[in-house]
Amino acid sequence: MKNSLFIFSLILFLIQTANAQQFKGRVLDSRSKIPLERVKVTDRNSGESQLTDRFGNFSFDEVSFPVELEFCREDYLGSILIFQENESRIEAYLEKDIDQLSEIVVRSANIPEKIREIPASVGLISKNDLQRTDNFNLVQNFNYVSGVFVSQGALNTNKINIRGIGARSQYSTNRIKAYINGIPLTTAEGELTLDDFDAEYLDRIEIYKGPVSSAYGAGLGGSINLYTNRNQKDQRSITTNFNYGRFNTRKNGVNLSYVKDSLDLSFNYNQVQSDGYRQNGAYDRISMLGSAGLINKSGNYWSFFFSYTNLKAYIPSSLSESDFRNDPEKAAFTWNQAAGYESYDKNIFGVAYEHNFSEKLINTTSVFYNSRDGYEPRPFDILDEDRQSIGARTRFNLKTEIFKKESEFSFGTETMFEFYETGTFENRYEQAEERRSIQGDRLSLNEQDRNYVNVFAQLNSRLTPKLRAELGLNFNSTSYDLEDRFADGDIDQSGSYSFDPVISPRMGLNYEVFDGKNVYASMSHGFSTPTVAETLTPEGLINTDLQTETGWNYEIGFKGNWLNNKLFTELNLYSIQIRNLLVARRVGQDQYVGVNAGKADHNGIEFTSIYQTSFPNEIGLRLFLNSNFNFFTFDKFVDLGENYSGNEIPGVPKYMISPGIEFSIKDLTANLNFQAFGEMALNDSNSGYTDPYELLNLKLNYNWNLNEKFDLQFNFGINNILDENYAASIVTNAVGFGGSSPRYHYPGNPRNFFGGARLKFDL
Structure with a gap:
């Protein structure tokens, strides 16, 4: 009888051990895909909670599958997700309760920070903003950003100036640095064309206004x-x-x-x-x-x-x-x-x-x-x-x-x-x-x-x-x-x-x-x-x-x-x-x-x-x-x-x-x-x-x-x-x-x- 009880207890222990595994993941903003810190992640099975780090990471030493996780942060809609098994990449996406411009993290900064905390003026064109226009031409959206003006001679004849820098260019944009996903678009001598890109493929546009040479080099007007x-x-x-x-x-x-x-x-x-x-x-x-x-x-x-x-x-x-x-x-x-x-x-x-x-x-x-x-x-x-x-x-x-x-x-x-x-x-x-x-x-x-x-x-x-x-x-x-x-x-x-x-x-x-x-x-x-x-x-x-x-x-x-x-x-x-x-x-x-x-x-x-x-x-x-x-x-x-x-x-x-x-x-x-x-x-x-x-x-x-x-x-x-x-x-x-x-x-x-x-x- 004692042997049977021992074997039964051992089987239960092995089952629990097999189901209890280390569980890692990260939490991101649903629009920008920027990692979110200070998100409270709760294992609803055990009641254990923790906050994500600056990379959006969280980790539980032991969870039992299926695991039910609750994600909470003050400025985001709460979410409850169920995971049936461990995966190679666990990602949770949270959506902003009200999309607060000031809390958006500027990705183009050498050190990412919230717009409100950056000692500079940064214009943001969000994915929602890009839906305002007919989207036949990308740069027409820039004219809604304070301090930016686009001269539009035709679909292919555009020049952008930021705070008046570049206004005296004859037919094209210069004196502005631009990047797409961190890849330079401005030529080595300073010429820039943005007409080629489709607005519907973009998630956002960030515009630094004024001289930004400390970060990007030759860009007297700013950076896009x-x-x-x-x-x-x-x-x-x-x-x-x-x-x-x-x-x-x-x-x-x-x-x-x-x-x-x-x-x-x-x-x-x-x-x-x-x-x-x-x-x-x-x-x-x-x-x-x-x-x-x-x-x-x-x-x-x-x-x-x-x-x-x-x-x-x-x-x-x-x-x-x-x-x-x-x-x-x-x-x-x-x-x-x-x-x-x-x-x-x-x-x-x-x-x-x-x-x-x-x-x-x-x-x-x-x-x-x-x-x-x-x-x-x-x-x-x-x-x-x-x-x-x-x-x-x-x-x-x-x-x-x-x-x-x-x-x-x-x-x-x-x-x-x-x-x-x-x-x-x-x-x-x-x-x-x-x-x-x-x-x-x-x-x-x-x-x-x-x-x-x-x-x-x-x-x-x-x-x-x-x-x-x-x-x-x-x-x-x-x-x-x-x-x-x-x-x-x-x-x-x-x-x-x-x-x-x-x-x-x-x-x-x-x-x-x-x-x-x-x-x-x-x-x-x-x-x-x-x-x-x-x-x-x-x-x-x-x-x-x-x-x-x-x-x-x-x-x-x-x-x-x-x-x-x-x-x-x-x-x-x-x-x-x-x-x-x-x-x-x-x-x-x-x-x-x-x-x-x-x-x-x-x-x-x-x-x-x-x-x-x-x-x-x-x-x-x-x-x-x-x-x-x-x-x-x-x-x-x-x-x-x-x-x-x-x-x-x-x-x-x-x-x-x-x-x-x-x-x-x-x-x-x-x-x-x-x-x-x-x-x-x-x-x-x-x-x-x-x-x-x-x-x-x-x-x-x-x-x-x-x-x-x-x-x-x-x-x-x-x-x-x-x-x-x-x-x-x-x-x-x-x-x-x-x-x-x-x-x-x-x-x-x-x-x-x-x-x-x-x-x-x-x-």
């Missing part, structure tokens, strides 16, 4: 950081969409998502086509994007990203004042006769690895490759260019104590090597009977090899429970080799050149004066190196005296939550003082000379406010107000004997005010957005201005859950409801040739409608 969607556990789906708008604009695409165990795969294909509002305005773009993520057994994370774009977009160019007022649909005469367009194939590849040496030390390293093969027939010549670049970025984050103060130290380096070949040919379009370009004799051929190295470091320290300090430093070295492979006579541009090394510091303080209400002050340095085009003189020689453009940003601000965290407000005042101002002086139809013309002061006020709440019966309300007031002037600017000191800097509206409302009831969401922009100076002399204008836009979304497998969404909207006639972009300092009037204006689209549908099938 794009992040793609990361799929949730066990998500396997196919999503197709089609959208149609006025001017025969259509977009269709498909997205595939697959998650199994520790592998996360996603692929997106989309095509956008349009006849355009204006003559010679047809547009055709095919984009493919893919990403993959893999967590190994040690909890380290591999990620892969690729993007391919094929574009052919015709260029109507800018118009004179008379044509802009009376015939905005026409194209510039010579551009129409030459059927001018731009086309390119672009590739981006990147691999990143995040390694956790310990709970206190993390390294993230990425390597990347970019290429672009472009061809652009223009009335004055035909441009043929090929660009390839390779590079790497690595960053270490160490959590430690300094003088007994809780601190985190980040340091690393970023380098890029770029190989760029550009040539021009005669355009003999005038000899053609029909409207087209004809390639003639070669005019030029240059090869440029440019490289830069950034070494950066940042220290964040909690001096007191309420006071945080941030210190940053960046060292940059930029050089290039130029080979003139089509030297003409005595003019040979070949040579090796380098800019003086630049050291960019940053200092910031953030103090929580009351619960959820912070004030901050910061001082940061930024710089932008001249492009090769800016370094060339009219005789085709290198101007070795041209200096790097630099600036200091001084900023104070307030960020705070109100009304039980339903209302977030941010107010900041800044002054950016730029020295060695780089000016593109126009000397021909497509010829510019770069000069260091003096000093400029960019002073401004920005205000952001978001209120969101919910009511019974699945009713939600979201109100926002974004605005900025600009006081951008030349401090000291004398060019060719003309004194422009004290004049307004052209190309930037004096103000932007954008209130909006989002109302949802069950499956229907309505967005009504208003935008008011002030007048813009057309040139340095301030001899002319654009008119101020207002835009009113509406978009409706309806989600229809057909069954457990199928979700259907419909959308309908109206852009420019007021049918405003306005200049969506201008060419600053335009010059008329041959007695013609200068062509400053790009007309904006009149009232236009759009609509579409999206079908999602869960496998």
